[in-house]
Amino acid sequence: MSIPGAEDSIDPSTFEQILEMDEDEVEREFSKSIVYDFFTQAEGTFTKMDTNLDKKDLKTLSELGHFLKGSSATLGLTKVKDSCEKIQHYGQLKDETGTKDIKEEEALKKLETIIKQTKDEFHEVEKVLKEFYNDDE
Amino acid sequence: MEGVVAASLDAILPKPPVSTLVDLPQPKRPDSICDASSAEFDIFRFTPVPTLILDASRRIVQVSDSFVMTSPGGRREDLVGWHADDVLDRTDRTSAFPVLASAREAIRIVEETGSLTQLDHSTDSQQVWRTRTVPIYRNDSLHCTQLEFHDVTEEHRKRLELEERLRNVETFRILVETVKDYAIFMLDPNGNIATWNAGAQAFKGYTKSEIIGQHFSRFYGEDDLATDKPGRELRTALRDGRCEDEGWRYRKDGSRFWANVVITPVFREGVLLGFSKVTRDMTDRRKAEQQLIGAYEEASKLKSEFLANMSHEIRTPMHGLLSALTLLLDTKLDFDQLDLARVIQESGEVLLQVINDILDYSKLANGSFSISHDIINIADIVHSVHRAQQKLFSPQVKFESHLDPQIPKAGEGDSLRYRQIVQNLVSNAAKFTEEGSVQINARLESEDEENSIIRTAVVDTGIGVPEASAKALFTPFTQFDNSATKRYKGTGLGLSICRSLSELMGGEIGFHPNPEGHGSVFWFTIKLKKCKQFQTIKTPRIELDGLRVPSPADVDHMEEIKRVAVNKHLLLAEDNFINRKVMLRMLAGLGFPNIDVATDGKEAVAKTIQSADDRHASVPYDLILMDVNMPVQDGVSATQELRDRGFYMPVIAMTANALKGQAEAYIAKGMSGYIAKPVDRKLLIKILLSCFKDQSND
Structure with a gap:
């Protein structure tokens, strides 16, 4: 089951796996709670990322990237997950694939960009998901 | 008394002074004093003992023929009738026959005491005469005095000898009885104690009265008694004439001392009287010996520690130096500078190797070297060495590795140390081989239920090892060809380290010439413990980086897992609550x-321990799903801690770090399997089923 308009940002089979955990296909209580929990977690993480970007704490940024990567992967939020992985790499002073070393200055610059991009990607998928759960807030 | 003994009594005989001459014609019968019967007269006349009879006024009234005879040339008429004083006082006579002087002394004593007197008199020529003086009374007044002269030289000599002997025996007795540093005592032929000295009492604790008559085996310990050591010692003493032994002996109070014991049989005229037994307390000497050994070992340990510390201290700046040198080599150097810098680099690397060798060697020498027990894969290590060492070989040398497919994929061993040996042997082979080939051949030599023995050989076609040097190859600081050291660098420690390492890993090391012709074969074995507890999960059809591989057979597994799951108790360790929630639901x-549920590694360990306590079982959880990256304690180290604590349930790693080769890394660190995030349900089912299947197979 794929979500219309979000094929490239949400992995169908992974998300489907979550949906299959719902007991009621109309209420979708479980998956909805997971998705909304994720929204909260993501916002919280972004706040922390901003703070640590100011502090130039690369190690914490890398850990935060890894943290959010885990849950976004679980939900199949491919784009967010990929960007989080980049945050993780840049925080470790590596390039986006995690293979080559980069300088701290470059890393901070890239982090600023990628965090912003991750937020955008998140808000985009958030919108799709909210629509999916018929939430018009 | 001085003077030379007269050969006869002639000289002493007085010239008869007319005034005192008594008329006593011979052989006229004696008159008044000696008016005895003829028989009585004859007794005195013919007694073999030289005899004089004096009357109360000391006049010589009778003299035996024997007295006259002992004075050859002496005449009876020169004596009889003369006053004793006249005869005995004559210094010219007494000096020639000193006995006469003591005769005078004897007469004086007899007159004073009135009783029989004996006086012994020894001459300068070791002759001893006894003057026996008998006063004879009639009616309470002295009638006459009888003087007998006995030659007691022989008797006296015998007595002196006897006294001397007695004194010697006494001296020895006192010596033996009073010596306190040795227990010296006699046993009868049956081994019962017959004598006891102060030394024996002092360090065996028994008094003489307690121990006499007891069998000497009571000084021996149970072990010695079990083998009848006391009896054997007596038999040995009889056979060899002596038996010496060192060992523990027991005191009366049960305490023991280290003793040196000598048992000797004692015979008299071919008959066994018993045994002498001399025991020395060697406790102090033994203690001193042991202190000496202890001190030596301590010194040796300190030396090794010092070496280890020094090597360690040298290594740190050495690393700095080499790193700086690497940077220097990257800068713009002219040809000469580059050449010099390379010389420094090469020497530095050799020096570093020397230091590392010494460090290893000193650790091995003082026993502080430990072997870890990781899960290792021999094939991987051999491949890795092959890759890494390839650079050592010139194009003229073919470098190959051959692996026996029977070698287990995983086993408990120390990968670092296994690798170190292989590397060392390969780099030796590279040093000494200029053309031909070098091969690493690893094969499974044997296996039993517990262990596999892996034999790894490095075969080269190099210069080989002279037969004479082959024995010393594995001795520290040995290089078989000292003349070659300029060409072939090294400490001579490498092979000795390899030997210690292979022995630590339960194997051995050896050398033989290459049977193919010239060159060497260095081989070693290690014992690889089979790891049954957490069987490696076979994931042949799972691609680790592309995890969604739907398989038609998956559908059927749903029912199977539900059957298996019913009585299983799981632990999920995951820090991200969204993942936790999804996993729990799944x-x-x-x-x-x-x-x-645990939210970090530390909690996972704690919960496992706690649940083991609660359930009184060694497998508290049937399986643990473990996130790899967690705060406080990560999943890998938590798993290792669990293994160390003796928990062998399957632990499945979960991570989003889906990099190639990482699964093997986790498994090597004690995990049983691996699943990538996002967790695919079908894949999870498969892994879980496989884990439980292996468990039930065990």
């Missing part, structure tokens, strides 16, 4: 009724 959906 696992519940698979039918697991009972899932505990």
Whole structure:
């Protein structure tokens, strides 16, 4: 089951796996709670990322990237997950694939960009998901 | 008394002074004093003992022929009738026959005491005469005095000898009885104690009265008694004439001392009287010896520690130096500078190797070297060495590795140390081989239920080892060809380290010439413990970086897992609550009724221990799903801690770090399997089923 308009940002089979955990296909209580929990977690993480970007704490940024990567992967939020992985790499002073070393200055610059991009990607998928759960807030 | 003994009494005989001459014609019968019968007269006349009879006024009234005879040339008429004083006082006579002087002394004593007197008199020529003086009374007044002269030289000599002997015996007795540093005593022929000295009492604790008559075996310990050592010692003493032994002996109070014992049989005229037994307390000497050994070992340990510390201290700046040199080599150097810098680099690397060798050697020497027990894969290590060492070989040398497919994929061993040996042997082979080939051949030599023995050989076609040097190859600081050291660098420690390492890993090391012709074969074995506890999960059809591989057979597994899940107790360790929630839901959906949760590695360890306590079982959880990256304690180290604590349930790693080769890394660190995030349900089912299947097979 794929979500219309979000094929490239949400992995169908992974998300489907979550949906299959719902007991009621109309209420979708479980998956909805997971998705909304994720929204909260993501916002919280972004706040922390901003703070640590100011502090130039690369190690914490890398850990935060890894943290959010885990849950976004679980939900199949491919784009967010990929960007989080980049945050993780840049925080470790590596390039986006995690293979080559980069300088701290470059890393901070890239982090600023990628965090912003991750937020955008998140808000985009958030919108799709909210629509999916018929939430018009 | 001085003077030379007269050969006869002639000289002493007085010239008869007319005034005192008594008329006593011979052989006229004696008159008044000696008016005895002829028989009585004859007694005195013919007694073999030289005899004089004096009357109360000391006049010589009778003299035996024997007296006259002992004075050859002496005449009876020169004596009889003369006053004793006249005869005995004559210094010219007494000096020639000193006995006469003591005769005078004897007469004086007899007159004073009135009783029989004996006086012994020894001459300068070791002759001893006894003057026996008998006063004879009639009616309470002295009638006459009888003087007998006995030659007691022989008797006296015998007595002196006897006294001397007695004195010697006494001296020895006192010596033996009073000596306190030795227990010296006699045993009768049956081994019962017959004598006891102060030394024996002092260090065996028994008094003489307690121990006499007891069998000497009571000084021996139980072990010695079990083998009848006391009896054997007596038999040895009889056979060899002596038996010496060192060992523990027991005191009366049960305490023991280290003793040196000598048993000697004692015979008299061919008959066994018994045994002498001399025991020395060697406790102090033994203690001193042991202190000496202890001191030596301590010194040796200190030396090794010092070496280890020094090597360690040298290594740190050495690393700095070499790193700086690497940077220097990257800068713009002219040809000469580059050449010099390379010389420094090469020497530095050799020096570093020397230091590392010494460090290893000193650790091995003082026993502080430990072997780790990781899960290792021999094939991987050999491949890795092959890759890394390739650069050592010139194009003229073919470098190959051959692996026996029977070698287990995983076993408990020390990968670092195994690798170190292989590397060392390969780099030796590279040093000494200029053309031909070098091969690493690893094969499974044997196996039993517990262990596999892996034999690894490095075969080269190099210069080989002279037969004479082959024995010393594995001795420290040995290089078989000292003349070659300029060409072939090294400490001579490498092979000795390899030997210690292979022995530490339960194997051995050896050398033989290459049977193919010239060159060497260095081989070693290691014992690889089979790891049954957590069987490696076979994931042949799972691609680790592309995890969604739907398989038609998957559908059927759903029912199977639900059957298996019913009585299983799982622990899920995951820090991200969203993942936790999803995993819990997924696992519940698979039918697991009972899932505990931990949010970091430390909690996972704690919960495992706690649940083991609660359930009184060695497998508290049937399986643990472990996130790799967690705060406080990560999943890998938590798993290792669990293994160290003796928990062998399957632990499945979960991570989003889906990099190639990482699964092997986790498995090597004690994990049983691996699943990438996002967790695919079908894949999870497969892994879980495989884990439980292996478990039930065990």
